Amino acid sequence: MSTSVTLCGVKLDNPVIPASGTFGYGHEFAEIYDINCLGTFSFKGTTAHPRFGNQTPRIADATGGMLNSVGLQNPGVDAVISEELPKLAKVFKKPVMANVCGFSVGEYVEVAEKLDACAQVGWIELNVSCPNVHGGGMGFGTTCEGAANVTREVKRVVKKPVIVKLTPNVTDITSIARACEDAGADALSLINTVLAMRIDPATRRPVLANVTGGLSGPAIFPLALRMVYQVYEAVNIPIIGMGGVHSARDVIEMMLAGASAVGVGAANLVNPFAARDIIEALPGEMEKYGIENLVDIIGGAHNG
Amino acid sequence: MKKGTFTLIKNEALVSDLHRLTFAGDASAVTRPGMFAEVEIPGYFLRRPFSVADASENSLTLAVRIRGEGTAALTGAETGARFDILTGLGNGFDLDCAFERPLLIGGGSGVPALYMACRELIARGAKPIAALGFNSAAESFYVSDFAALGAETVVYTADGSLGRRGVVTDALLDFDYSYVYACGAVPMLQIIDHEAKSGAQFSLEARMGCGFGACMGCTIETANGPRRVCKDGPVFRKGEILW
Numbered sequence: 001m002s003t004s005v006t007l008c009g010v011k012l013d014n015p016v017i018p019a020s021g022t023f024g025y026g027h028e029f030a031e032i033y034d035i036n037c038l039g040t041f042s043f044k045g046t047t048a049h050p051r052f053g054n055q056t057p058r059i060a061d062a063t064g065g066m067l068n069s070v071g072l073q074n075p076g077v078d079a080v081i082s083e084e085l086p087k088l089a090k091v092f093k094k095p096v097m098a099n100v101c102g103f104s105v106g107e108y109v110e111v112a113e114k115l116d117a118c119a120q121v122g123w124i125e126l127n128v129s130c131p132n133v134h135g136g137g138m139g140f141g142t143t144c145e146g147a148a149n150v151t152r153e154v155k156r157v158v159k160k161p162v163i164v165k166l167t168p169n170v171t172d173i174t175s176i177a178r179a180c181e182d183a184g185a186d187a188l189s190l191i192n193t194v195l196a197m198r199i200d201p202a203t204r205r206p207v208l209a210n211v212t213g214g215l216s217g218p219a220i221f222p223l224a225l226r227m228v229y230q231v232y233e234a235v236n237i238p239i240i241g242m243g244g245v246h247s248a249r250d251v252i253e254m255m256l257a258g259a260s261a262v263g264v265g266a267a268n269l270v271n272p273f274a275a276r277d278i279i280e281a282l283p284g285e286m287e288k289y290g291i292e293n294l295v296d297i298i299g300g301a302h303n304g
Numbered sequence: 305m306k307k308g309t310f311t312l313i314k315n316e317a318l319v320s321d322l323h324r325l326t327f328a329g330d331a332s333a334v335t336r337p338g339m340f341a342e343v344e345i346p347g348y349f350l351r352r353p354f355s356v357a358d359a360s361e362n363s364l365t366l367a368v369r370i371r372g373e374g375t376a377a378l379t380g381a382e383t384g385a386r387f388d389i390l391t392g393l394g395n396g397f398d399l400d401c402a403f404e405r406p407l408l409i410g411g412g413s414g415v416p417a418l419y420m421a422c423r424e425l426i427a428r429g430a431k432p433i434a435a436l437g438f439n440s441a442a443e444s445f446y447v448s449d450f451a452a453l454g455a456e457t458v459v460y461t462a463d464g465s466l467g468r469r470g471v472v473t474d475a476l477l478d479f480d481y482s483y484v485y486a487c488g489a490v491p492m493l494q495i496i497d498h499e500a501k502s503g504a505q506f507s508l509e510a511r512m513g514c515g516f517g518a519c520m521g522c523t524i525e526t527a528n529g530p531r532r533v534c535k536d537g538p539v540f541r542k543g544e545i546l547w
């Protein structure tokens with residue numbers, strides 16, 4: 001029995017990848033379990049300069065999920081390279097995925113180029129889908145031209161595989177996926193959070209200071225699964241499927257829909273052991289469904 | 305941080321909207337007073353954070369005020385109910401600063417968060433003053449618990465129906481003290497930050513996603529840059545917070 005998969009030529013022991021923004025730079029989790037059990041993980045969205053992010057409150061609860069409007073709080077790419085990555089090297093021996101965000105094409109290129117030069121980084125994930133920043137993030141991912149442009153410019157300077165992370169907050173995600181593939185993307189990851197809001201009836205005001213935020217967690221799993229299924233039919237590059245995954249069964253569904261690897265986000269925040277628990281449960285779940293090698297089921301739901 | 309299953313063994317309504325919940329389970333991760341716990345409440349996605357009111361190797365006490373749906377469900381639980389709880393979260397109070405005569409200032413539902421600190425300070429030989437503030441006698445709780453520990457316990461009520469009439473921060477003028485530990489509403493903490501004549505530490509609240517430093521949901525600005533209330537706090541020192 002084998003859980004291993006390949007992502008853009010790099011072998012992963014299993015397809016489970018904690019999603020950007022829910023795993024920090026790995027340390028909080030390395031304190032409680034050996035994170036080398038992961039396929040890899042995607043670190044917090046990183047920009048050229050340090051960012052505080054949005055005003056608080058920037059977290060809200062929802063049935064089957066949560067909203068966040070963190071807005072890319074991060075120490076900036078230089079501090080990530082000089083402080084976070086050396087600390088990470090002590091506890092994580094595998095290549096890590098670098099999540100990159102920007103407010104201009106030039107910023108994406110600058111940050112991606114710096115992280116590309118780090119030996120620890122295995123993949124560059126371009127976050128053109130953050131719904132919580134104005135003038136950046138999702139602004140680049142909601143049009144074919146915008147997404148293709150960032151992809152093309154980053155591909156020009158980066159040697160490592162470039163994964164473009166797509167937003168569900170569009171009319172037709174498949175056309176954006178195709179535009180990214182045509183612009184040279186090596187893989188796609190989807191979905192980022194779904195634009196959403198909550199209102200406090202007592203104050204009659206939005207709960208989040210930013211008014212809107214991104215919904216994630218089990219509530220969005222069927223929606224994410226549908227998009228992965230559709231994008232799989234539209235492109236020939238690998239897909240990292242994510243959105244609401246919280247069990248080994250969800251991983252298998254995502255892979256059947258067409259995912260080569262699977263992101264786990266909000267689940268890590270309510271159960272800090274979630275990613276490890278899912279990995280440990282995978283063999284049992286594979287046995288239950290008669291799966292010998294996990295790679296064999298990728299896109300399996302499309303056959304026949 | 306530890307994740308474990310706890311069994312509710314006692315559920316007491318101390319006043320109508322505040323319950324003391326005692327759980328049996330492995331609370332060995334609670335190594336300092338002022339740490340907090342995150343309780344998974346069935347039917348709610350995010351865990352709810354509560355200060356540890358008391359803990360031993362195998363028991364955990366939380367004092368929960370009913371604010372919304374999650375706290376209503378939690379305080380309505382029957383004894384025997386089992387909960388998944390993360391313990392050992394946050395930095396907790398640093399008691400090494402306390403010296404002889406620490407002043408503990410608690411406001412409303414912030415009062416229980418100081419109980420364990422008070423117990424440990426007394427065990428270390430300090431002579432703490434516990435200044436506890438409530439709106440009225442009817443809304444007061446935990447007063448006899450602090451007194452039973454042997455702390456000099458003084459109550460302040462807004463209407464004068466119990467103890468001294470006034471606000472609990474009046475204690476900063478009414479007593480001589482060597483250090484201040486506080487938990488309560490933000491305006492109360494601001495007064496302490498500006499007016500305490502000694503060093504001070506206070507416990508803050510923030511909307512939290514994870515409670516253990518991973519999501520950046522709870523960040524505040526401090527004199528030392530952005531800090532996560534859940535991981536770098538919830539206890540901050542006088543002068544640190546940019547209110």
Ligand SMILES: Cc1cc2nc3c(=O)[nH]c(=O)nc-3n(C[C@H](O)[C@H](O)[C@H](O)COP(=O)(O)OP(=O)(O)OC[C@H]3O[C@@H](n4cnc5c(N)ncnc54)[C@H](O)[C@@H]3O)c2cc1C
Pocket residue numbers: 060061340350351352353354355356367368369370371372373374375376413416417508509510511512538
């Ligand atoms: C470090 C810390 C220690 C705390 N200690 C205590 C304590 O000892 N006793 C006590 O009664 N309360 C305490 N609180 C506040 C308590 O967490 C909230 O009252 C509770 O989460 C409200 O949940 P709800 O479902 O009833 O309210 P809802 O308003 O329905 O909750 C919706 C969401 O908002 C969050 N939320 C609402 N109010 C607050 C708040 N004031 N602070 C943080 N998150 C909030 C909830 O966690 C939830 O995610 C503490 C908060 C923090 C951060």
Ligand SMILES: Cc1cc2nc3c(=O)[nH]c(=O)nc-3n(C[C@H](O)[C@H](O)[C@H](O)COP(=O)(O)O)c2cc1C
Pocket residue numbers: 019020021022044045046068070072099127130165191192193215216217218220242243244245263264265266267513519
């Ligand atoms: C608190 C929080 C912060 C996030 N930050 C980022 C980020 O910095 N970059 C990014 O590409 N995605 C970010 N995301 C999106 C997740 O990586 C993921 O795509 C999304 O949450 C859906 O997966 P889930 O339902 O498993 O959480 C964030 C999500 C959450 C909940």
Ligand code: FES
Pocket residue numbers: 511512513514515516517518519520521522523532533534535
């Ligand atoms: S609540 Fe997640 S970092 Fe503090």
